[in-house]
Amino acid sequence: MNRIIAVVGGGAAGCMAAVSAARSAAGEPVQIILLEEGKGIGAKIRITGNGRCNLTNLQIRPEHYYSVEQADPMRIYEKYSPDALRSFFEERGVFLHSRGDLIYPLTDRADTVAELFERELLREKVQVQYDARIREIRREGKRFLLRDEHGNSWQADTVILATGGLTGKRLGCRGDGYALSQQMGLHVTDCFPALTYLKTDCAGLAAADGVRCEAELKLLIGDKVTAQERGELQITKKGLSGIVCFQISHPAAQALRTGREVILQIDFAPDITDDQLRKQILERMKKVPEENPALSELFFGMIHPGAAAMIIRGSGQVEERKARKLHPEELMKLLKQIKVFRVRITGTGDYEEAQVTAGGVRMKDLNENLEAADCEGLYLCGELLDVDGLCGGYNLTFAMCSGAVCGMAAAEKISRMISQGG
Ligand SMILES: Cc1cc2nc3c(=O)[nH]c(=O)nc-3n(C[C@H](O)[C@H](O)[C@H](O)COP(=O)(O)OP(=O)(O)OC[C@H]3O[C@@H](n4cnc5c(N)ncnc54)[C@H](O)[C@@H]3O)c2cc1C
Structure with a gap:
């Protein structure tokens, strides 16, 4: 037999x-x-x-x-x-x-x-x-x-x-x-589902639809950096995608399932040092009283305009707003978000949009x-x-x-x- x-x-x-x-x-x-x-x-x-x-x-x-x-x-x-x-x-x-x-x-x-x-x-x-x-x-x-x-x-x-x-x-x-x-x-x-995109309630998301840019991501769960990735970030109306997001989707989903707050901290200019950014912000701020540029103009040449729009809208502003309308401290705060932009993660893609089952x-x-x-x-x-x-x-x-x-x-x-x- x-x-x-x-x-x-x-x-x-x-x-x-x-x-x-x-x-x-x-x-x-x-x-x-x-x-x-x-x-x-x-x-x-x-x-x-x-x-x-x-x-x-x-x-x-x-x-x-x-x-x-x-x-x-x-x-x-x-x-x-x-x-x-x-x-x-x-x-x-x-x-x-x-x-x-x-x-x-x-x-x-x-x-x-x-x-x-x-x-x-x-x-x-x-x-x-x-x-x-x-x-x-x-x-x-x-x-x-x-x-x-x-x-x-x-x-x-x-x-x-x-x-x-x-x-x-x-x-x-x-x-x-x-x-x-x-x-x-x-x-x-x-x-x-894991190896999938991240959903966020960030108000600036739609403004950045279609953006692909180099970024460094830190996943914060209960204020602790749980995962960190660098690579191409892809932004769509649905959420934040690209391999950088896929790689951190498991800990993000697991934390959300236990009711914990999940924050994604995005550095949109990982190749610009904190020092370089500080100097650059001060330079650009000097021009504000005289030139009164639009908010989007202040980000020019440092990050993708779509990413800038996401930061501006995410902070409750609009790109066309004149810089003088904001208090200098508010402006500084806005620009500093180039390297430290925080969004709340509210979910992940479903099984149809994921590559593996965790x-x-x-x-x-x-x-x-x-x-x-x-x-x-x-x-x-x-x-x-x-x-x-x-x-x-x-x-x-x-x-x-x-x-x-x-x-x-x-x-x-x-x-x-x-x-x-x-
Ligand atoms: C779009 C996409 C891209 C990916 N790219 C990569 C990559 O490049 N590299 C990488 O390492 N991983 C990648 N993955 C993940 C990888 O493909 C899977 O982890 C891997 O194929 C799992 O293999 P498996 O044999 O365990 O399961 P599966 O490949 O899912 O195979 C299971 C099989 O069982 C059959 N089956 C299910 N139920 C029954 C049943 N009741 N009776 C009989 N048969 C049944 C199914 O029809 C299927 O053929 C990707 C996944 C996706 C979705």
Whole structure:
């Protein structure tokens, strides 16, 4: 009788799990089945990195990850490292290249990564079943029974859940994995969208719609700087966006969910020193009594006019107002906001506008092979778990490395079962 390893979900984690399981179980009487609710594998992989797929990073450290319950994702990399992941691609003929520390396929096509998985699944003789949305999982004796929404069922000796999170409903990510995990007695933490934009009630937002400028951001939670980022800030009518905002969206969302005040402090001129700004402000203030410029004029040449408009409107003024109408102290205060502009964060983008789900299945319920401590033979990997990374290839790295760990461990377990004649 063939032993069966069932993998639920054909994203980056599930594909890697299936391929790794097949390779590790080579020569054994084992069938790997990949159950995917969609019509193809790797639908999300194909849209990553703006279609180029930033699949990993040369620097992977603990500070690149968040976890609602402070789980340690690095333990996964001790079992399957990001170096091993790069070799996985290179050994199969996918050349890689870097932009800084960010790694992409040399083709700069995310499709190359999805297509490699298609080829590997075929080569490793993984049986792929599409249109199989698994809705039920339970134990039947020593085996597992999986049932999809059409009533079709599969038996398996070990199961790897790799159903992703809640980001990308249109791609089949509706959080099914949480309910399946709970059916097997696992716990799911609070979940929320991350790597998304920030909403603010700043009155100047609309005036800066379309602005893209270099900025340094400090996220203040209860007056404490919790995160800091520098890079291109993108401002739209909806809120503050760009990778700089995505990177701090997790702590911002988590704080908002516990009712704490979240402030974003923006430095619109990070390359101008405090001293330079002070001198420049004094120079410009000297001209006010005589020239009486419009408020916007006082910001000229230091920051983007849209950013200036945001500061001016955010302070309850309008750009056309004449500088003499303001008390000199008020003017100084206004101009100083070039480097210290504070806005209140009121929310973040939703799952449709986010790249990952923060939170997930509690890691402390799993052993070092990502096997459920209280349910032998059940493994979990990828975004379904309570780990989310920053932008920069950290999420795909975690998805694929955790998938590899599950695949290898599930195959090893089956080998033991076979050798024990169980
Ligand atoms: C727009 C965008 C860009 C991104 N860019 C990057 C990037 O460049 N680099 C990076 O590292 N990360 C990026 N990410 C994040 C990264 O894509 C994900 O973290 C990663 O793909 C998660 O992989 P996964 O396999 O765990 O889950 P998913 O990719 O979500 O795969 C889960 C699979 O399970 C299937 N499924 C769900 N429920 C069921 C069910 N009940 N039965 C059967 N099948 C089911 C789904 O159809 C899906 O195929 C990006 C995300 C988005 C949305």
